[in-house]
Amino acid sequence: MKNFVLLVVFFLAFLATQSQEKSSISGNLIDQQTSQPVANAEIILIEDSIITTSDDNGYFVFKNLPKGYYSIRIRHIAYHDVVKKIKLNTGENIDLKFTLTGKSLQLEEFIVESESETDQIISKLPYIETSIVKREMDKNASRDVGDFLRSSNNIGGIRKGGTQLDPVVRGFKYSQLNIQMNNGQKIEGGCPNRMDPATAHVEIEDIEKIEVYKGPYALRYGQSFGGVINLKTVRPEPSDSFQIHINALKGYESNWNGNKEQLAVQGESKKVFFNLSGGRKDYGNYKDGNSNEVKTSFKKYNYKGQLGFVPHKNHSIIMTYEESNGRDVSFPTLPMDERKDDTRLISLDYNAGDITGLINSFNLKLYNSDVRHEMDTKERPFSDTTVAVSIINALNQGGRLEAGIPLSKGLLYAGVDFEQIKKDGERTKTMIKQPGLPVKREQLWNNAEINNFGVFAEYSITLGKFELVAASRLDFNKGISDSILVMHPMQGEIFHYSTDSIQSEYINFSISAGANQKITQNLTLSLSLGRGVRSPDMTERYIILLPIGYDKFDYLGDPQLKPETNNQADLTVKFTSHKIGLLQVNGFYSLVNDYITGKRLPPSIQKPLTQDVLGVKQFYNAGNARFRGFELTYSTPLHLKFGIKLYSSYTCATLDKVHKYILNDQGSVVDDVELENDALTEIPPFESKIVVHYRFFKGKFIPQLSYRIVAAQNHVSEASYEQETPGFSVIGFSFTYLFNKYFTVSGGVDNIFDKAYYEHLNRNIIGSNGNLYEPGRVFFVNLFFKI
Amino acid sequence: MKKLIFVAFVLLVIFACDEENSPVKVQYRVSDAYAETHISYQNESGSLESETINFQSAEDTWNYSFEAKHGDIVYISAQYADTASSVNISILLDGKVYKEKYSESEPGKIITVSGTIPF
Numbered sequence: 001m002k003n004f005v006l007l008v009v010f011f012l013a014f015l016a017t018q019s020q021e022k023s024s025i026s027g028n029l030i031d032q033q034t035s036q037p038v039a040n041a042e043i044i045l046i047e048d049s050i051i052t053t054s055d056d057n058g059y060f061v062f063k064n065l066p067k068g069y070y071s072i073r074i075r076h077i078a079y080h081d082v083v084k085k086i087k088l089n090t091g092e093n094i095d096l097k098f099t100l101t102g103k104s105l106q107l108e109e110f111i112v113e114s115e116s117e118t119d120q121i122i123s124k125l126p127y128i129e130t131s132i133v134k135r136e137m138d139k140n141a142s143r144d145v146g147d148f149l150r151s152s153n154n155i156g157g158i159r160k161g162g163t164q165l166d167p168v169v170r171g172f173k174y175s176q177l178n179i180q181m182n183n184g185q186k187i188e189g190g191c192p193n194r195m196d197p198a199t200a201h202v203e204i205e206d207i208e209k210i211e212v213y214k215g216p217y218a219l220r221y222g223q224s225f226g227g228v229i230n231l232k233t234v235r236p237e238p239s240d241s242f243q244i245h246i247n248a249l250k251g252y253e254s255n256w257n258g259n260k261e262q263l264a265v266q267g268e269s270k271k272v273f274f275n276l277s278g279g280r281k282d283y284g285n286y287k288d289g290n291s292n293e294v295k296t297s298f299k300k301y302n303y304k305g306q307l308g309f310v311p312h313k314n315h316s317i318i319m320t321y322e323e324s325n326g327r328d329v330s331f332p333t334l335p336m337d338e339r340k341d342d343t344r345l346i347s348l349d350y351n352a353g354d355i356t357g358l359i360n361s362f363n364l365k366l367y368n369s370d371v372r373h374e375m376d377t378k379e380r381p382f383s384d385t386t387v388a389v390s391i392i393n394a395l396n397q398g399g400r401l402e403a404g405i406p407l408s409k410g411l412l413y414a415g416v417d418f419e420q421i422k423k424d425g426e427r428t429k430t431m432i433k434q435p436g437l438p439v440k441r442e443q444l445w446n447n448a449e450i451n452n453f454g455v456f457a458e459y460s461i462t463l464g465k466f467e468l469v470a471a472s473r474l475d476f477n478k479g480i481s482d483s484i485l486v487m488h489p490m491q492g493e494i495f496h497y498s499t500d501s502i503q504s505e506y507i508n509f510s511i512s513a514g515a516n517q518k519i520t521q522n523l524t525l526s527l528s529l530g531r532g533v534r535s536p537d538m539t540e541r542y543i544i545l546l547p548i549g550y551d552k553f554d555y556l557g558d559p560q561l562k563p564e565t566n567n568q569a570d571l572t573v574k575f576t577s578h579k580i581g582l583l584q585v586n587g588f589y590s591l592v593n594d595y596i597t598g599k600r601l602p603p604s605i606q607k608p609l610t611q612d613v614l615g616v617k618q619f620y621n622a623g624n625a626r627f628r629g630f631e632l633t634y635s636t637p638l639h640l641k642f643g644i645k646l647y648s649s650y651t652c653a654t655l656d657k658v659h660k661y662i663l664n665d666q667g668s669v670v671d672d673v674e675l676e677n678d679a680l681t682e683i684p685p686f687e688s689k690i691v692v693h694y695r696f697f698k699g700k701f702i703p704q705l706s707y708r709i710v711a712a713q714n715h716v717s718e719a720s721y722e723q724e725t726p727g728f729s730v731i732g733f734s735f736t737y738l739f740n741k742y743f744t745v746s747g748g749v750d751n752i753f754d755k756a757y758y759e760h761l762n763r764n765i766i767g768s769n770g771n772l773y774e775p776g777r778v779f780f781v782n783l784f785f786k787i
Numbered sequence: 788m789k790k791l792i793f794v795a796f797v798l799l800v801i802f803a804c805d806e807e808n809s810p811v812k813v814q815y816r817v818s819d820a821y822a823e824t825h826i827s828y829q830n831e832s833g834s835l836e837s838e839t840i841n842f843q844s845a846e847d848t849w850n851y852s853f854e855a856k857h858g859d860i861v862y863i864s865a866q867y868a869d870t871a872s873s874v875n876i877s878i879l880l881d882g883k884v885y886k887e888k889y890s891e892s893e894p895g896k897i898i899t900v901s902g903t904i905p906f
Contacts, residue, residue, distance in 0.1 A: 328906065339858065378858045378903045387860055387903055435864050435897040436827065437835055 023088050026061035027096035029054050029074060038100050041076035042639055046083075052698050053639060066741045067092075069243065074098050126469055126514030126526035127570045128586055128631065130155075130212040137204055139704070139734050139746050141253050141780035143260070143281065145199035145207065145231065150759075154631050154649035155212065156684040159762040159772060160193070161331035162256070162283060162296025164200035164338075168761060169214060170588065171627050171653040171683045172226020175537035176564070179229045180221060184365045184400035185347050188421050190373025190392035192444060192539060192548050193334050199231070201324055201343045201371065203302045205249060205262040205279055206233045215588065216532025216566045217512040219471040220402065220413055220458050224510065225534040225566050226590075235318065236275040238310045239268035247786045249279070254779040256286035256296065275306040285330070288773035289756030298329040298338075314353040321346050333763035333772050335547070336375035336390065344370045360411065361404035369396040373425075385433050392425030392444060410461025410468075421450045423538050442609070448481035448542040452535065467516040477506040477535040479559060481542050497559075504541060504559040508533035514570075526572040536561040540596055540619045545609040549598055550681045550763075551720045553617040554608040556601070562621045565593040581636040588629060595625035600661055600669065614661070615669055625680060627653045641695045648688040652715060653680040660719040681720045682761050685713035685727070703735040704748075713760040723769070728757035747781035810854040811904050814879040815863045817849040819889065822869035826876075829862040831855060842872075855904055861885075862901040870894045880904060 025045075029038040037058025045062060054060045067090045074082040079100035088094060130152050142148045146157045146165030157165030158173065169177055179198040180186050189196040211230040213221075221228045249262040262279030280301035285293050304322035311317065326341035347367040355362055371394040377383050402415030423445040431438045456473035484497040514528030536558075539548065543557040568590040575583040598617030606616040629651035636643045654677045662671040693704040709729045716722035734748030754777040762772040815828050820842040827837045831853035840849050855861065865874045870892060877887035878900055886900040 376858070379906055383903050384901075430860060432860055432862055432901040432903075433899060435899055437829060437860070437862050437901075 023065050023067060023091055024061060024063045024093045025065060025070065025072070025086070025088060025096065026059070026093070027072075027098060029058040029060070029076075029098050029100055031079075032099045032101050038076060038079065040639065041074055041079070041100070044073040044075065046071040046073055064740075068741060072096070074100065076100065125213075125217075126467070126516050126572070127217045127528040127530075128214040128572065130210075130214070132210040132212075134208050135736075137207065138744075138782060138784065139736055139748075141251075141258075141748070141750055141778060141782075142204045143253075143258065143283065145202060145204050145210070146197060148204055149199070149210070149212075149229070152212065153633055153647040153689075154214075154629070154651060154684070156759070156761045158194075158682060159759065159774075160195055160333045161298070161329060162286060162294075163298050163300075163329065164196055164326075166194050166197040167199060167229060168682065168684065169212065169227040169229070170590075170629060171651045171680065172566075173682065175534060175540070176226040176566075177229060178222050178224050178227070179231070181231045181345070182233060182235075182347070182349070182365070183221065183230060183363070184398075184417065185345065185367040185369060186222070186396045186398065186419055186421075187343070187345070187369040188371060188394040188396040188423065188538070190341070190371045190394045190423075190425070191336075191338070191375060192392075192543055192546050193336075194548075195329070195331050195334055195336075195338055195375070196326070196341055196371070196373055199229070200326070201341075201345070201369070202231050202233065203262075203279060203281075203300070203324060205260070206264075206277065206302070206304065206322075208232050208234045215512075215528065215568050215570055215590075216510065216530040217469075217471065217514060217528050217568075217570075219456050219473040219510050219512060219532070220415070222417055222419070222454065223452070223473070223475055223508070223532070223534045224530075225532040225564065234264060234275065234277070236266045236268060236273040236306055236308055238270055238273050238308070238316065240270060242269040243267070245786065247784070249782060249784055251782040252780065253283070255775055255777065256284045258283035271310050273308045273310075275304070278303045286775040286778075289751065289754050289776040290773070291776070292773070294773060294775075295330045295332045299327040300329075301325050301327075314355070316349075316351050318349045318351075319347075320349075330379070332765050335380075335766060336377055336388065337379055338373070339376050339378070339389075340372075340374040342372045344368075346370075359403055359405055361402075363402045363415075364399070365401075366399040367397065371395070386429055386431055388427055388429045390425060390427040390444060392423065394425075395422040396420070407459070408461070410459055412457065412459045414457040415455075417454045417456070419450075419452045421538060423448045423542075443484060443544060444546065445538070445542055445544075446482040446484050448479070448538055450477065450479040450535070450538060450541075452477045465518045468514070470511075470513040472509070472511040475506070475508040475510070475533070475535070477508065477563075479504045479535075479538075479541050481559070484542070484544055502542065502559045504536070504561070506535045506563050508535060508563055522575055522577050524574040524576075526570070526574065528568075528570040528572075530566075530568050532566045532568070533563050534566075535563050536596060536619070543619075545616065547610050547613050549617065550717075550722065551598075551617075552612075552614050553598060553600065554610050554613050554615070555598055556606065556616055556618040558619045561596060561619055562594045564596050564621075567591045567593070568627075578637055578639075581634065584631075584633045586631045588627070588631075590627040592625040592627065593623075594621035595623065595655060596620070597622045597655070597658070599659060600672065614663070622655060622658060624656045625653065626656070627651060643693045643695070645691040646688070647690075648686075649684075650686040651683055653683045654678060655680055655719075658719045675719055678719050679715045679717045679722070681717040681722050683713070683715070685715075685725065685760055686711040700738045701735065702737075704733070706732045706734075708732075710759070723764075725758070725760040728755065730755055730757065742785060742787055744784040744786075745781065746784070747779075750778040750780065751776060753777070810856060811859075812881050813853055813855045813859075813861055813904070814882070815851045815861075816877045816879060817863070817865055817874060818847070818877075819845055819873050819875040820847070820865075820867060821845060822867055822872040824865050824867045824872070824874055827862075827864045829860060833860075835862075857904050857906045859904050860901070861904060862899065864897050864899040865890075866895065866897045868894050874898060876900050878902070 039056045041054045043060045144163040150157045156168040187198040187201045209232040213228040218228045245266040247264045251260040260281040264277035266275045284297045302324040306320045308318040322345045324343045329338035350364040352362040373392045376389040398419035400417040405412045425444045427442045429440040454475045458471035460469040481502045512530030516526045541557045541559045545554040570588045572586040599620045601616045632648040634646040661669045687710040689708040691706045712727040713725040731752045732750045736746045758771040758773045873891035875889045878885045890898040
């Protein structure tokens with residue numbers, strides 16, 4: 001009923017907009033030097049994403065436009081971009097004249113082009129930068145950032161339930177990835193088993209753009225090891241005139257009866273601007289391709305308020321307060337479900353541009369990310385005997401200050417950042433069948449704290465045919481925790497750390513350098529070299545006997561670990577042509593020193609706390625690990641109505657030496673052997689995806705068909721008894737239709753043929769070796785309304 | 788003005804339709820006892836309470852009701868000393884029996900019924 005009411009609301013609003021009198025915008029494009037008309041330029045109405053092209057006379061026209069404010073962008077391969085903002089009144093027909101300035105063919109044009117049209121941009125950086133804009137997210141049945149990121153090249157996600165997937169970039173995961181919001185705000189998840197990675201605390205509907213910097217090169221954003229994922233959320237901006245914008249979304253997905261709604265109101269004026277938004281999601285269990293129901297239901301809701309000021313020209317201050325809340329999120333592969341997650345994010349941003357001749361930009365950010373995470377076993381079969389509840393408070397607060405300074409024909413970014421992570425929590429086990437309801441309490445973290453202070457600099461300059469970028473950072477990292485004591489009711493004290501032995505301090509130096517060289521007009525060769533160092537995270541230092549790994553061992557932290565170092569090289573060839581399109585081929589090789597993984601402790605040294613595990617593993621530095629692979633991206637030119645995008649990627653990762661524990665029939669460890677060049681766990685297999693689309697009605701209606709082929713993963717970790725995964729292929733269809741300035745509809749079908757398959761990174765159902773299958777066929781529709 | 792009305796209406800539709808996690812009426816019941824019976828139960832605030840009830844006849848029943856949320860732990864236990872006595876303890880959720888146990892001629896034994904309120 002609720003869905004029906006919403007549909008009626010949207011329909012009535014749609015009809016109302018149809019009755020308005022229409023206006024038009026037309027224009028002519030002229031070459032500045034020759035005064036000749038410019039044909040085949042693209043003219044884009046940015047707000048509506050409507051595209052047309054100029055004819056042989058340089059003429060273009062947009063008809064039947066409602067009144068309002070429009071931004072028009074003119075793009076052509078041989079000319080500089082032009083953007084003009086205009087106000088269109090009811091019944092008005094505006095005729096414009098644009099004089100275009102010619103330029104030599106450079107790569108940047110494709111950056112602009114691809115930023116708005118594809119999710120895989122050809123970056124001007126000498127390493128791989130993937131930029132995903134909101135329009136790409138809106139086309140899909142997006143329910144979670146981690147889930148959506150899997151649609152990008154060489155990015156996977158560890159699935160443990162229906163949502164909150166944990167991103168994996170080129171095989172790097174967890175703390176090897178630097179995940180943040182809006183250039184610097186970090187979030188520390190609560191769950192030791194990472195049911196709530198940082199991406200789980202940001203709603204995808206609130207994201208304007210996702211930037212992924214692969215490799216240890218982008219050092220401006222904090223410790224960078226395997227890559228940076230920067231989630232840029234919707235933000236209000238000042239405007240010359242007072243305006244109110246409203247965006248509303250209603251989405252529905254079949255199969256798991258998923259409903260989502262989002263509403264945002266933005267107000268803009270010269271001095272003050274604001275944004276108020278909120279939304280919710282309610283998804284049931286999905287059925288896989290075998291029609292088996294998978295317990296994956298979840299509920300979420302979020303609120304956000306932002307207020308900005310312009311105290312002075314080119315200066316702005318934005319204050320943000322937001323809450324995201326998860327309820328009853330099921331995780332069939334983990335020992336617990338998320339009962340309640342309350343996340344509160346607060347930030348203050350001060351941005352200034354063109355302050356003096358000495359400083360181009362100045363950015364200050366202060367933030368506080370507070371996560372209160374509650375998990376339990378109440379919906380598990382054994383909840384009739386024991387109910388376990390874990391409540392964890394995870395706090396991340398800090399700041400970042402950066403200045404952009406022109407220096408000797410180049411640009412220098414320099415600054416400092418600070419991050420403080422605090423974590424505290426315990427697990428309560430209530431034996432509900434025993435008289436008197438005895439309760440056992442176990443600490444998961446005991447006021448553990450990590451502080452990191454960093455100093456960074458990045459310098460970029462163009463010298464002839466070379467574009468050079470170099471960056472470095474120095475991190476001072478210190479960790480501490482209260483003393484840790486684990487008691488077993490039968491065995492007594494089984495683990496104890498005194499405060500003296502759980503402090504750790506690191507000074508890490510990271511550096512990177514890269515260059516683009518223009519070989520020909522269309523061909524660019526890029527090379528990047530980097531050394532990224534990361535300190536061990538909260539889990540690796542302080543986790544106390546919990547089965548958090550891929551294997552069935554209790555894990556124990558080690559505060560005395562050495563930091564992990566990634567020495568990486570990326571070689572990229574970029575070919576750009578107005579006729580052929582964009583082609584980018586990248587190869588990378590990474591040598592990781594002091595790779596952190598688990599090593600078994602004999603029972604005489606450490607007994608496990610969890611029942612039915614194989615023993616205890618403690619984090620240790622295992623020596624060298626190697627990651628290598630390639631990525632290929634191809635996209636046809638934007639101006640063609642018929643478009644093809646092709647993605648292909650492969651990563652292979654091995655550990656030079658690792659111990660394999662030999663198990664007997666009862667599952668007990670009886671021996672161990674040393675393996676060489678064993679595969680690392682949870683590395684995505686080779687995959688390719690091809691996407692074809694066609695622009696009907698000047699880009700108003702764009703149907704799209706995607707075909708994804710994933711190879712079997714046979715290169716698996718022998719030491720961790722990792723299972724091989726069969727290959728699969730899936731086909732999906734989606735479309736976007738721009739009814740008018742106010743209404744857009746997207747929809748489609750995922751997994752058209754209802755195929756039963758699972759990704760290599762999907763965890764097994766807990767208590768069995770059963771695989772967590774992906775959803776079967778899903779029909780989805782998203783209605784977008786904006787005024 | 789039209790925008791404001793639209794926002795208010797959509798907000799109403801989105802958030803007013805949110806289904807509340809409706810509370811569950813929990814009832815502990817002790818019956819079929821003939822003699823003094825010691826009872827322990829978890830109350831609405833999660834604390835364990837104890838009482839000693841002197842049952843005069845089999846018709847006597849002891850009831851305790853409160854409202855709880857889905858997922859809350861419910862627990863009651865009973866213990867009697869008289870060899871001739873018996874006891875029936877049950878937990879009802881919204882008037883329906885959720886867990887029940889009967890004991891006869893088991894003096895000194897602690898009889899428990901417990902569970903979590905299903906989601």
